[in-house]
Amino acid sequence: MRFGILVFPGSNCDHDCYHVLKHVMGQDVRYIWHKDGDLKGFDCLVLPGGFSYGDYLRTGSIARFSPVMDDVVSFANKGGLVLGICNGFQILTESGLLPGVLMMNKDLKFICSDVNLKVENNSTVFTSGYKAGEVISLPIAHGDGNFFIDGPELAALRDRDGVVFTYSTAEGEVSPEANPNGSVDNIAGIINKAGNVLGLMPHPERASESILGGEDGRVLFQSIIEGFVLS
Amino acid sequence: MEITAELVAEHGLSTDEYERVVKELGREPNYVELGIFSVMWSEHCSYKSSRVHLKGFPTTGPQVIEGPGENAGVVDIGEGLACVFKMESHNHPSFIEPYQGAATGVGGIMRDIFTMGARPVANLNSLFFGTFQHKKTPYLIDGVVAGIAGYGNCMGVPTVGGALYLNDSYSGNCLVNVMTAGIVKTDKIFKGTATGTGNPIIYVGSKTGRDGIHGATMASDVFGEGGEERRPTVQVGDPFTEKLLLEACLELFKTDYIVGIQDMGAAGLTSSSVEMASRGGAGIEIDMDRIPRREEGMTSYELLLSESQERMLIVAKQGMEDKVKAIFTKWDLDCEVVGKVIKEETVRILEGGQIVADIPVTILTESAPQYDRPAEKPAWQDTVQALDMGSVPAPDDYNEVLLRLLASPNISSRESIYSQFDFMVRSDTVVSPGSDAAVVRIKGTNRSIALTVDCNPLHCYLDPRAGASAAVAEAARNLVVSGARPLALTDCLNFGNPERPEIMWQFREAIAGIKASCHALNVPVIGGNVSLYNETRGEGIYPTPSIGMLGLIEDNSLITRQWFQEAGHVIALLGSTRPGLGGTEYLRSIHGLEQGVAPKVNLEEEKSLHKACLEVIKTGIILSAHDCSEGGLAVALAEAALNPTGPVGVDVDLGVTPNLRSDELLFAETHGRIILSLTENNLSILEGICAAHGVPLQVIGRTVEHGFAVKGLINTSLKSLESAFRDSLSPLIRGEATP
Numbered sequence: 001m002r003f004g005i006l007v008f009p010g011s012n013c014d015h016d017c018y019h020v021l022k023h024v025m026g027q028d029v030r031y032i033w034h035k036d037g038d039l040k041g042f043d044c045l046v047l048p049g050g051f052s053y054g055d056y057l058r059t060g061s062i063a064r065f066s067p068v069m070d071d072v073v074s075f076a077n078k079g080g081l082v083l084g085i086c087n088g089f090q091i092l093t094e095s096g097l098l099p100g101v102l103m104m105n106k107d108l109k110f111i112c113s114d115v116n117l118k119v120e121n122n123s124t125v126f127t128s129g130y131k132a133g134e135v136i137s138l139p140i141a142h143g144d145g146n147f148f149i150d151g152p153e154l155a156a157l158r159d160r161d162g163v164v165f166t167y168s169t170a171e172g173e174v175s176p177e178a179n180p181n182g183s184v185d186n187i188a189g190i191i192n193k194a195g196n197v198l199g200l201m202p203h204p205e206r207a208s209e210s211i212l213g214g215e216d217g218r219v220l221f222q223s224i225i226e227g228f229v230l231s
Numbered sequence: 232m233e234i235t236a237e238l239v240a241e242h243g244l245s246t247d248e249y250e251r252v253v254k255e256l257g258r259e260p261n262y263v264e265l266g267i268f269s270v271m272w273s274e275h276c277s278y279k280s281s282r283v284h285l286k287g288f289p290t291t292g293p294q295v296i297e298g299p300g301e302n303a304g305v306v307d308i309g310e311g312l313a314c315v316f317k318m319e320s321h322n323h324p325s326f327i328e329p330y331q332g333a334a335t336g337v338g339g340i341m342r343d344i345f346t347m348g349a350r351p352v353a354n355l356n357s358l359f360f361g362t363f364q365h366k367k368t369p370y371l372i373d374g375v376v377a378g379i380a381g382y383g384n385c386m387g388v389p390t391v392g393g394a395l396y397l398n399d400s401y402s403g404n405c406l407v408n409v410m411t412a413g414i415v416k417t418d419k420i421f422k423g424t425a426t427g428t429g430n431p432i433i434y435v436g437s438k439t440g441r442d443g444i445h446g447a448t449m450a451s452d453v454f455g456e457g458g459e460e461r462r463p464t465v466q467v468g469d470p471f472t473e474k475l476l477l478e479a480c481l482e483l484f485k486t487d488y489i490v491g492i493q494d495m496g497a498a499g500l501t502s503s504s505v506e507m508a509s510r511g512g513a514g515i516e517i518d519m520d521r522i523p524r525r526e527e528g529m530t531s532y533e534l535l536l537s538e539s540q541e542r543m544l545i546v547a548k549q550g551m552e553d554k555v556k557a558i559f560t561k562w563d564l565d566c567e568v569v570g571k572v573i574k575e576e577t578v579r580i581l582e583g584g585q586i587v588a589d590i591p592v593t594i595l596t597e598s599a600p601q602y603d604r605p606a607e608k609p610a611w612q613d614t615v616q617a618l619d620m621g622s623v624p625a626p627d628d629y630n631e632v633l634l635r636l637l638a639s640p641n642i643s644s645r646e647s648i649y650s651q652f653d654f655m656v657r658s659d660t661v662v663s664p665g666s667d668a669a670v671v672r673i674k675g676t677n678r679s680i681a682l683t684v685d686c687n688p689l690h691c692y693l694d695p696r697a698g699a700s701a702a703v704a705e706a707a708r709n710l711v712v713s714g715a716r717p718l719a720l721t722d723c724l725n726f727g728n729p730e731r732p733e734i735m736w737q738f739r740e741a742i743a744g745i746k747a748s749c750h751a752l753n754v755p756v757i758g759g760n761v762s763l764y765n766e767t768r769g770e771g772i773y774p775t776p777s778i779g780m781l782g783l784i785e786d787n788s789l790i791t792r793q794w795f796q797e798a799g800h801v802i803a804l805l806g807s808t809r810p811g812l813g814g815t816e817y818l819r820s821i822h823g824l825e826q827g828v829a830p831k832v833n834l835e836e837e838k839s840l841h842k843a844c845l846e847v848i849k850t851g852i853i854l855s856a857h858d859c860s861e862g863g864l865a866v867a868l869a870e871a872a873l874n875p876t877g878p879v880g881v882d883v884d885l886g887v888t889p890n891l892r893s894d895e896l897l898f899a900e901t902h903g904r905i906i907l908s909l910t911e912n913n914l915s916i917l918e919g920i921c922a923a924h925g926v927p928l929q930v931i932g933r934t935v936e937h938g939f940a941v942k943g944l945i946n947t948s949l950k951s952l953e954s955a956f957r958d959s960l961s962p963l964i965r966g967e968a969t970p
Contacts, residue, residue, distance in 0.1 A: 009563065010471050012387025016658040019674060035561075049656075051385040054471025110380050110651045141384070141653040206658045211672060211787060213661075 001228045002028045004042040006072070006088075008063045009034070013049035013085065013205065020205045021046075025221050034066040044081035044224055045072060047088025049141070049203060059102060059144045060090030069095055081224065082197040083126065086142055089189070089199030098192055098199045099157060100149035106182025110143040114214075115180055117188055117202060118168035121161045124191050126198045129223040135172045136216035138202035140180060140188075145201040147183035147190075157190060165189035165200055232262040242269035248600055255594045263580065263588045266532045267595065269445070270498035271505060274763050277599040280729035281761040284742050288756040289749045294718050295757055302343045302423055302494065304757025305415070306718045308783050310676050313417045315349040318357070318410035318684070318721040318779040320762035324465040325407040329374025333407050334382040334468040338540050340411045341388060342494035345477050346543065348421040348484045349413030352657060353671045354383045356393040356409045357684040357723070357777045361402025363640065363963045363970035368397070371405050372648075372964050378468075379409070380651040385470035386477065389660050390652035391669035394684050394777075397640045400692075403767030408723040410779040412682060414673060421484060423493030425507035425515055425546045425572050430490060432504070432515060432570040433552065435559050436476045436542035440525035442466045443499070443538025472541040472564070479562040480543065486558075488551035495542040501535045503544045504570075505578055508592045511546075517570035519582040531582045546572060606735035615693055618813055618827035625894055629865075630947045632821055636862045636898070637869055637952060638959035639820045640970075644873075647961035665875065666793045667709040667858050670784065679790060681715035681782040687861065688773035690814045690829035690900075695737045697831045698814075699744030699776045701902055704832040705860055706780035707752050711841045712856035712905055714789040714848045715782025717752065722759035722778055727771020729763045737774040738763075745776060751834035752841070754780065789848055793857035794874035795881070800854055800934045801911050802883055806840055806904035807927045808864060810895055816861045817898035832902040836926075840903050843924040850920075852913035857906045863898035865941065867906055869952050872939055878949040883932030884942035893944055908934060 003021050007014050014031065021029045032039070039045065052063035063069070069091075076082045076097050084092040092098040105111055114137050119130040130136065149157060157163060165188040169178045179186045181201075189200030204217030232238070239249045242265055252260055252268050260268060270276055278285065290298035296313050297305035303317035321336025341351045356379055361368045372395075383390045388411070425432070443466035483489065491511065495503045500517070508515045519531045525539075547555050552568055559566035573579065578595065580588040626632045636642055649664035661679055662670035668683040685706040691698030707717045722745065727734040749756060759779075765772045784790055795802070812818050813827020847853055859867040864885070872881045885896050909917060914930065921928040940946045962968035 010385070010474055012385075012474065012656060016656070019658060023674075050387060051471060051474070054385060054469070054474075056471065109377075110384060110653070112653045112655060113650050139655050141655060143384075203655070206655050209658075211661055212655075212658060 001043045001225055002041055003044050003046060004030050004032045004039065005046045005048055006032050006068060007034060008052035008066055010052045010054055011048050011050035013203065016205045017046050017048045020208045020221060024208050024218065025225060027225065032068065034068045037068050037071040039071050039075045043228055044083065045075060047084040047091050049086030049088060052087055052091060060087060060094040063091045064095040073097060076197050079194065079196055081125065084199040085203055085205065086201055089201055090144065092197060092199045097197050098190055099153055100147055100190065102144050103146040103148055104144050105146050111180055112141040113139065113180065115140050115202065116168050116170050116178065117165045118172050118174055120166055121164045124164060124195055124198065125227040126220055126223055127164055128227055129219040133172060135168055135170060137214055138204055138217055139206045140202050142201055145181040145183065147187045149184060154184060160193060162190050163187055164191050164198060234259055234262065234265055242266065243273055244269060248272060251600060255598050256590065263532050263535065264590055266536050267501050267588060267590060270501055270536060271595040272599045276498050276502055278761055279600050280602050280604055280763060282601050283603050284739055288746060290755050290757060292755045295755055296417065296420065299756065299758050302346050304719060304721060305347065305420060306757065306781065307417060308680060309678060311417055312673065313415050313420065314412055314680055314781055315344050315347045315415055316410065316412035316721055316781055317343050317758045318408055318723045318777065319760045320406065320408050320723045320725060322404065322406045322725060322762050322765055325375055326405050328465040329371050330378040331465050331467050333375040333378030335466045335540050336407055336409045337379050337382040338468045338470060338473050339496045340409045341386060342496065344411045344413040345480055346421065346423065346492050346494045347415060348419050349415035350481060351388045351411050351413040352659060353412045353669065353682055354388050354390040354409065355682055355684050355779060356390065356407065357686065358393065358395050359401045359406035359688065359775060360397050362397045362399055365402040369964050369966045375407055376648050376651055382468055382470045384653040386474050387656050389654045389656050391654050391660055391671060392664050392682055392684065393649065395645055395648065396688055398688055398773060400773045403770065404765045404772055406725050406765065406772065406775055408777045410684060410721065412680065412781060419484060421492050423507050423510060424491040425511035425513050426490055428513065428572055428574045430549055430572045431547050431552050431568045432517060432572065433545040433547050433555055433566060434522060434542065434569045435545060435566045436564055437469060437472050437539055438523040438525045438565055439534055439537045440539045441529065441533055441537060444533060444536045466538045466540050468540050475562040475564055476541050476543065479559050479564055482558050483555065488555050489545050489547045491546040493544050495544060497538065499536060499538045505592060505595050507544065507546060508576065508578060509596045512576065514573040514575045514577045514579065514592065515570060516573045516579040516581065519580060521567050521569045523565040523567055531580060531587045535580065604729055604735045605732045606739050607732035608736050609733035615826055616828050623812065623822055625892060626821065629897060629944045633865050633869065633945055634951060634955040635821060636816060636866055637955040639816060640960055640963060641816055642862050642866055643959040644957045645960065646957065647964065661790055662713065662792055668713040668715065670713055670790050672787060677787050679784040679787055681710045681713045681784060683709040684777060684779045685709065686775055686777045688775045689819065689825055691741060691775060692773040693814045693827065693829040695740035695774045696744035697829045699741035700748045701830065701832050702776055702778045703745055703748035703754065704752065704837050704902055705858065706778045707754060707841060708858045708905065710780055710782030711844045712791060712793065712858050714791040715784045716845060717754045717780055717782045719755050719757045720778055720780040722756060722776055724759065724761045725765050725772065725775040725777065726763050727766040734771055741774050741776045748832065748834060751838055791848055791853055791856045793871055794855055795871050795879040795908050795934045796854050797879060798934050798936045800908040801914055801930055802881065802932045802934060803907045803917060804904060804929045804931050805844065805907060805921065805926055808891060808896060808899055808904065809901045810890055812895055812899055815863065815898055815900045817863065817894065830900050830902055837903045839924045839926050840905065843920050843926040844905055847917055847920045850916055852909050852916055853907055855908045859904040859906065860900065863900050864904065865897040865945065869939060871906055872949065873953055873956055878953055880935035880937045880939065880949060881932065882935045882940045885931060897944060
């Protein structure tokens with residue numbers, strides 16, 4: 001399976017994603033510079049975390065105009081797998097591949113911490129390795145992770161099981177106390193209608209090796225790879 | 232412009248110094264040249280008050296690849312890799328404008344590291360502020376922390392550790408010391424040198440603006456009233472551009488296009504070109520007309536003295552100009568050939584085809600004034616060391632004392648600070664902030680580096696020599712308990728006005744202390760900086776020799792943390808507690824006394840302790856190891872109990888020692904003590920190793936399911952320890968709690 005990791009100016013989790021996919025998961029991985037648009041031959045694109053264009057205007061809002069993004073959109077529209085992590089998630093909402101928007105954290109500060117997540121939907125190609133309702137632990141590291149979507153859109157998202165991860169307690173309770181950033185309904189990750197574009201604020205690539213304290217993130221990559229083999 | 236006495240004074244040069252300029256130059260300098268002398272002969276760039284004292288640090292060792300003198304020191308970490316690291320201060324700017332001051336400090340130290348060819352992999356910081364009694368403290372902490380976070384997070388370099396210390400002496404002059412470590416292949420180290428007559432000088436990075444002019448001169452002065460008026464001398468950071476600069480430079484380093492590279496830090500274009508020429512034994516000619524700039528009408532004076540951030544100066548090989556340009560163009564960065572290396576050892580500045588400055592390099596460097604300033608022990612020194620223990624009442628309730636200590640801003644959990652730093656990016660952080668040292672693995676090997684920063688300013692105030700010696704010993708101990716062998720250190724020597732003899736005395740004493748520990752523990756100094764004039768309205772800060780130390784773990788399975796793991800393990804104390812409460816956090820926060828004789832490190836004992844600890848960790852039997860420092864044994868036990876993954880109970884009996892009071896037993900800050908936990912069946916191995924090294928060993932108790940008990944003295948719940956430790960700092964910074 002061939003993964004492409006997009007590199008925008010200011011991306012800074014590109015190396016981490018590369019490391020996990022290449023050295024932990026043993027996959028074929030290439031970097032894709034944002035000025036080069038050839039996405040032929042890739043099976044899954046990863047939009048990594050970071051501060052694309054410094055996030056100076058609004059997170060992800062400049063990167064969506066990068067030359068490569070038109071191709072990413074058509075890649076996704078043709079059914080290609082796209083995974084957006086943190087800043088990658090922000091770019092996906094800005095580019096319209098995913099609904100909603102990511103605003104500044106409710107207490108206006110950057111938060112770096114391990115959080116508990118409830119797997120709300122394990123029937124996606126990205127999450128099939130998790131159990132339904134399973135509580136996993138992944139790190140977050142963001143200043144703008146406060147997911148917002150308006151009422152009707154939220155209802156639509158819920159209706160189609162578009163919410164994939166929510167912030168929860170260790171016991172799986174999706175409560176205000178478990179919400180680190182003010183996201184509506186504790187939403188941490190969502191998927192598009194077609195089921196091929198996932199965006200999430202937590203960093204699975206930082207929790208894929210035991211030496212780093214946890215391997216819950218690895219299951220996500222494993223799911224993608226196993227799903228691809230089956231298809 | 233005519234050079235008047237006022238103009239000379241405005242440039243921070245004394246009358247004597249100006250006379251020296253004229254004598255060395257053989258003529259009066261022009262205005263542009265005066266500006267160059269102003270920054271190059273400033274304390275910040277010339278180390279004129281400190282240089283004579285910095286000689287005699289041990290700076291060599293088989294592991295040392297590059298000692299002081301380059302942009303940063305370099306040590307060998309095996310497998311063809313080296314670690315480049317350095318700590319630097321950004322004190323004055325951070326007090327004037329906390330966010331940008333701290334941010335650009337972080338940006339500057341990272342450039343020092345990647346200019347050597349290394350990718351930065353870890354940032355640390357050591358922060359000193361006034362107490363929360365001062366209304367500006369929360370604002371300063373908040374701004375500095377946000378600035379460090381804003382820059383480091385965007386760069387994608389994890390901030391893995393740090394220290395925070397509050398004391399009244401910093402209320403008018405906070406300290407922001409930042410450290411970066413990077414990894415480079417040993418055969419790919421780059422230096423800031425200009426060689427090869429005719430080689431092009433290339434300017435890359437941000438355009439030059441009018442920010443930060445005279446930053447170095449400002450950093451070489453004391454604050455009076457209205458220090459805020461100097462805000463325009465503080466630079467403004469752009470971490471996004473620096474991220475591009477980093478990636479572009481690392482791409483450039485894979486080629487053989489260049490001979491040298493130097494970042495433009497303090498004193499900008501001036502000091503970078505002078506330093507490169509000086510190291511290369513050559514001269515540099517720069518044409519101001521070609522310098523990329525943000526606004527029209529900038530003069531040569533401004534272009535030379537601007538401290539605009541995110542800029543580098545490169546000496547390329549002739550003919551490689553276009554290839555270098557292609558790399559920087561890819562990253563959307565400015566890249567201009569602005570001059571060339573010349574044979575004549577001079578810095579020559581052209582503007583409109585005319586020479587506007589022409590100064591021989593050695594006049595700017597070697598001929599800079601050097602002062603052996605008078606030093607005298609302060610009259611008050613003996614008074615503050617006097618402590619009548621009879622006047623220190625023994626507390627009735629040690630439970631309450633322990634909880635108050637854990638809640639002290641100098642001890643309590645720093646999570647509300649470090650959670651604002653991305654400490655995990657690069658996915659190498661094995662031991663996150665909160666333990667004795669941060670541990671960062673090196674991908675592709677089974678090795679890790681361990682990093683720590685240390686200094687107890689109160690100890691340094693009471694006895695600068697003992698305090699500085701202890702800072703080195705404690706830093707080494709923090710690495711050792713993490714399973715790392717100390718390799719080298721960098722220091723930030725923060726002191727008051729060196730023109731006052733008592734400050735010079737503190738400085739000299741502190742240096743003597745550092746040297747003694749470095750020699751005894753065999754840890755060389757490979758770089759650092761000196762920050763003087765840290766005082767406001769005549770009040771100097773406590774002497775603050777911050778130590779940043781790097782250690783190596785050669786087998787990742789030996790990485791050790793400070794926290795007890797579960798009930799049923801044996802708790803052992805290595806080293807012994809000595810009488811004396813001088814300089815303790817207990818005396819300061821419970822009894823309101825900053826007095827007494829600071830604890831001294833017994834270097835021979837310390838050395839044996841480190842050997843024994845590393846040897847026993849190597850056997851694989853140690854489950855946790857924690858250094859005893861601020862707050863003494865009781866606080867160290869509580870910290871070990873408060874494992875972030877869930878607290879572990881403690882039941883210990885410290886016994887009765889005839890010459891120790893109970894508060895000494897619990898809170899004395901005797902150096903050379905380590906708390907270990909292990910299973911009982913491994914105890915004999917530990918006993919054997921301690922006996923072989925002559926290290927006192929005492930089994931003091933066990934880990935248990937619930938509660939925190941020290942027989943006859945303390946009995947409290949883990950929950951109350953936890954809330955005192957974890958919930959105290961954040962409300963103070965937010966201004967929601969009164970100190």
